[in-house]
Structures are given as C-alpha cells and as structure tokens.
Amino acid sequence: MTILSHISHCEDGNDTNNCFKVLTDEEKMLLENNRTEIQFTKGETIVKQGTKATDILYLKEGLVKIGVNSGDNNLILCVKTKNHFIGTENIYGYDYHPYTVTALEDSTICFIDISAIRQLLKQNHTFNAEMYKVITNNSLITYDRFFSLTQKQLHGRFADILLCLSKNVFRAQKFDLPLSRKDLAALTGMAPESVIRIIKDFKTDKIIATKGKKIEILNQPLLEKISTVG
C-alpha cells in the first residue's frame, strides 16, 4: 500500500510517541505550567492557516484534519489521531500556521507554549531526538500521500485512504466514518461525486459495506491490491 516500507499512509492512533516518557519530573512540570488544555467540538476550527503561531499543539483526545486551502481548492494533508503533535513546523523557522486544523470528532487539544518546547529540546537531548522522530515520520507520511495522490488514479487513492483509516486510525475492519464525502474528496484529491461513485463500485464488488456512517472492509486483500496497482 505504500512506497515506503514500514510507513503507513497516515498516523497511528495507538502507538503513542515517546516524547513525554523521556522527561524528568521537573521537565514535566515545566510543560504542565506552560500548556492550556482546550476542548473542541466536532467541526470547530482549532487553528487557522496564516495566523500567527504561539503554541505547538498536542492532540490529547479526538481526531482532527490538517487542511490547506486557497480559493476554491481544498486539500486535506492528513488526519491526525490522539497522542500526536501538530504544528511542529512552528518550533523554529516559521511563525505562522501553515495549515488549518479542524476537529473531526470532539477533541482535546493541549496548546504548549513554543518557548517551553524549545527549552525542553535544548536541555533534554532524548526529548529532542524523539521530536525529530515525530517530524521525520510526518515527512515520510507526507511523501507517501504525495505519491498516492499524484501517481495513482481514483480507485487506488481511495483504497489507500480506506486502508489507512482501517489499519491506523480506527484499527478495525468496521468503523464510524467521521468524514463527509466532501472531506474524503479533499483527502484523496478528487471530486465528491467521484468519491460517491467509487464507494458504489467498491460496494458492488463486495469490497466494502456501508450502513449510515458505518463502513466495513470486507475484502482487505483486494483493497491492498487496488492500492498497489494504483
């Protein structure tokens, strides 16, 4: 399903990163004193592209989409699950949010002051190394999606997203889809009508089954094949 071995198409909701584990109690307190925890309800905008970044985000609970928009064009770079950092681009070098983050489910976000993050990166090299891993993983996921969306056609792209949602985001064959058809379109770089048609195709071929917002993967091997064939 992917060009990069080991690297999946999107974030993994259960494999938490090790960033916090490597901190001393004192360092944890520093973090604690420099963060604000805020609840967002489904649909709410968490940060908006172009605004000044003063914090690094940590998704404690929930699910969000990372989107880039310009005019009518809409692109969802990726979907982030709980226990992931968001906005690591703003740690050093760029002071504005490069994308819009929106809650797909009710979510709990920690806003961590950038200066606190910098302090920790400076004083705890293991934390620093873990942060590199987080950022590197982001890059690899982006390359993989870049490849998928530019080199595969509709069915392959949609197979990629379905596999990612099933394997990494929900870790189940059957799950509630929190994304609208329009979201799925922005995530796969196609028109919403195309999304609908592909879902229909996959249903007639017994690859998936849907009922309301529920979606179930019936034939994963075939989906994998569609993904690789493109």
Add this chain to the structure above:
Amino acid sequence: MTILSHISHCEDGNDTNNCFKVLTDEEKMLLENNRTEIQFTKGETIVKQGTKATDILYLKEGLVKIGVNSGDNNLILCVKTKNHFIGTENIYGYDYHPYTVTALEDSTICFIDISAIRQLLKQNHTFNAEMYKVITNNSLITYDRFFSLTQKQLHGRFADILLCLSKNVFRAQKFDLPLSRKDLAALTGMAPESVIRIIKDFKTDKIIATKGKKIEILNQPLLEKISTVG
C-alpha cells in the same frame, strides 16, 4: 504563486543555511573528520531509495533531483540546489533512504556521518535550531508542491515549476534547463507529451522562448497569474 506566504515552490540556491556558521572551530573539525566529499557526474545516482542510510548528505556544489519511484510511477519530490542538506529524515527515526537522489548537473556531495550530526545537535543547540529550520522549510516546500500537483491543472503546475526554476534555482529569466521532458513530467505529475504541449502553448502565447536547452521567461506576470488561477 504559492499558498504559503514567503515559501517558494523549491529550494533557493543562493540563500545558504546558517548551520555551519554557528559551529565552533572545534565542532567544525569534528565535522571535517567525519565527512567524505565525493564528486558525481550528471546523471549519476547519489543514493538509492530503500538502501540503508549511514550519512546525511550536503550538496556543496551542483544540482540534484529527489525522486520517489515504485513500478512505472515516477515522482520528483523536489530539486535541490547547492548548500542544502539532503536526507535529514535519517537523522533520527528512520534508517533507510526514503528517496533516490540523482545528479542533474555535476555535483559535489559531502557525506556526513550521522553520529557526528547527532553529536553536534546534542552539544550545540543553535546548530540544532538551524537544523529544525532546514527541516521545517523542507516540509513547507513539500506541502506547497503537494497542493500544486493535486489542486492545479497542467498549465498551473507547469507555471509553478518554471517560476521556481527561474526565481529560486537559477535566479535568472534565462537559463539552461538541466531537466529532460521526462524529468519535467515527473516533477509536475504529468505525461511527457503534456509537458511538450504546454511548452508549445506557452511559446505561442509568448510567455516563454526556448532555444536548445535554453529557456527564457518572457512574461512573468502572466505566468504568475496562470499559477494562481491553476
């Protein structure tokens, strides 16, 4: 031309990074003792996707392409100019080259031992911060290209690449194009025939002029407009 203010579509060949400037003499020696400088001629593969990474690359002189391939599909993620790091994904977290690096012009590459880089990141936080900037910039460029290739159609995509080559890579209205039509196709996510047709279109509209490998931008404002309109 881009969704992210300040951020251009590709690397800038003249704005060198500050990574080395912030090192002490002793640290520079550490680097000196842990690097190997190798010459590559045009067309040579510098590192190959999937192979084990033991070094971080620094392009001292020349021009390279960063490509991802799988089967027949070919994608050029970006073009890197001199004075840029390559393979920062391998600093921590991932031990294999995620892409193939190929020389577009005769190039001089420094292979820097990863452990030396890690040592410097650990002991010199300013160097560390500069490395974050390098990596962040890479991410932003990738997002921008991601957007271009998935949201714009052929003419818009090709305008983006032309503007990038002119403004950032060669810093001239007129330059020798070191990329084949096939390369340009892989860079813009289209068929080589489409590249040829668009070049023809741009020539009939007096937007560009070509002569052999030389290419000249005649109407940059219009090119910018084509880029934004998509």
Add this chain to the structure above:
DNA sequence: TATTTATACTGATATTCGTCATTATTTATG
C-alpha cells in the same frame, strides 16, 4: 413536527489529460 438546509446520490455531458503510433531531432557510440 414542519420546514429549511446540508449532505448524499444519480445520470448525462464536457473536458482534461494520458496513451499510442509516427516522425524529427538530438545525443551517444562504434
């Protein structure tokens, strides 16, 4: 619960773009 509004779906049509086959031109090689 009725009414509006947003989302999902469908079919017909148009367009963009890739593929294929062929020829010209450049570059590499004996």
Add this chain to the structure above:
DNA sequence: CATAAATAATGACGAATATCAGTATAAATA
C-alpha cells in the same frame, strides 16, 4: 563520420474524471 540510441515533437484517439443539473435523503432548526 556513420550509425544507433535516446530524446523531443506531433496528431489522432480514448479513457479517466470533473462539472452540471437534478433528485433523494438526512440533519439541523424553528
């Protein structure tokens, strides 16, 4: 220098996919 090989260019065609217009369904709101 001649020949082969790679690259570039062109036109005809077809496939993939977007757009549009319309309907059905679900969700939000009065």
